[in-house]
Amino acid sequence: MCPFFPSLPQTPMPRMLRVRDGLADGLGRAITYLRVSVTEQCNLACVYCKPRTGCLRTDEAPAMSRNEVVQLVRVFVRLGIRKVRLTGGEPLLRRDLETIIAGISPEVEGRVHLTTNGIHLARRARALRDAGLAGVNVSLDAADRTTFKRLTQRDGLGKVLAGLEAARAAGLKAKLNTVVLRGWNDDQIIPLVRLAQREGFQIRFIEFMPYRENGWDKAQFMPAADILQTIQEGLGADLEEEPTIGLEEGPARLFRIPGSAGRVGVISTLSADFCDRCNRVRLTSRGELKACLFGHQAVDLLEPLRNHASHEDLAQLIRQTLIEKLDCHPMRRGDTPSLTQGMWQVGG
Ligand code: SAM
Secondary structure (H helix, E strand, C coil), rough: CCCCCCCCCCCCCCCCCCCCCCCCCCCCCEEEEEEEEEECCCCCCCCCCCCCCCCCCCCCCCCCHHHHHHHHHHHHHHHHHEEEEECCCCCHCCHHHHHHHHHHHHHHCCCCCEEEECCCCCCHHHHHHCCCCCCEECCCCCCCHHHHHHCCCCCCCHHHHHHHHHHHHCCCCEEEEEECCCCCCCHHHHHHHHHHHHHCCCEEEEECCCCCCCCHHHHHHHHHHHHHEEEEEEHHCCEEEEECHHHCCCCCCEEECCCCCCEEEEEECCCCHHHCCCCEEEEEECCCHHHCCCCCCCEHHHHHHHHHCCCHHHHHHHHHHHHHCCCCCHHHHHHCCCCCCHHHHHHH
16 A cells, blocks of 8 residues: 555546547547657756666667657657657757757647756757747756755756746747755745746646655655645735646646736646546657556557558557556555656656
8 A cells, every 4th residue: 555645446437449530548538748758868867857876878879860759759640649748858968859849840730848957948949949849848946056956966057047038038938847845945935936926937836756766755745735835825925726727738736926927836746636637648768658657558669660660550559558548646546656767768
């Protein structure tokens, strides 16, 4: 029995394959959003992401070529995917990222987004926009230089802030993402909210998720409810919740700060998951389809692609895999929290 998450009754659900005009999983959830990890490499070593016992390789070529990324994305899009997010690892470590974006953007009518740590954003923002990027989520876990360095093992706050400024100047929609670890950066919540308010960015606070060797423990886990309470107490104001938006706009619950145009969000992946509304699947940096972030199943699409599988063969493999997409996190059934691959491979 997992000590942290309540067990759910296991209700048999109807198995379906497709919804009209799109792709659906075995429970009939429409799948419209694809996240692609384009590289395992990263230039930060965030304490909650990097395996404590290992080292991330910085000299390895990406497993998927740019053509392979674009070809696989195309198969998903023809099946019904409407929005694509490129992530990693650190996607801006790929020099051919703009080419990948240019290949994907017309397929999804411009709905290509990027998640980045922002270190190389300042010099790439314009080129990314010109390639067809619509928006960027920048991970920022601290508003002060010392905490940033302690969390990421790099003195990079200035570069990230410059990247945000460049994204704005280039006309890219930019949002901030912050993973909160109690005892590490919970004291940064209010400074980050103020920074976001001042600069006019939406900021979303993300619950610390467990996976392979990332050092997750209950003492560091701060549920969304505590994050919200910290914001309300720190600002001395009651937050006003906004009506829920579609999951395609993200899983965050958004709140308006009274007397300000700013909005803050929380993403409660663990304390109040959104599995029943899940619309997403992932393509790992190694070209495997992962139907669920926390699921153990990963189905290789890259090898069949290299062996000249037809579009229909790949489509069939994807549909088959989605039949088994989980109804909820394994942890909610009492299993130990786990991810067989790191977030840098699966794509956070
Ligand atoms: N390098 C890019 C970046 O930093 O945004 C993209 C990859 S990173 C793995 C993608 C997202 O996953 C980031 O927003 C990061 O904060 C989040 N993430 C990584 N590990 C996490 C964890 N243990 N719990 C919650 N979010 C996590």
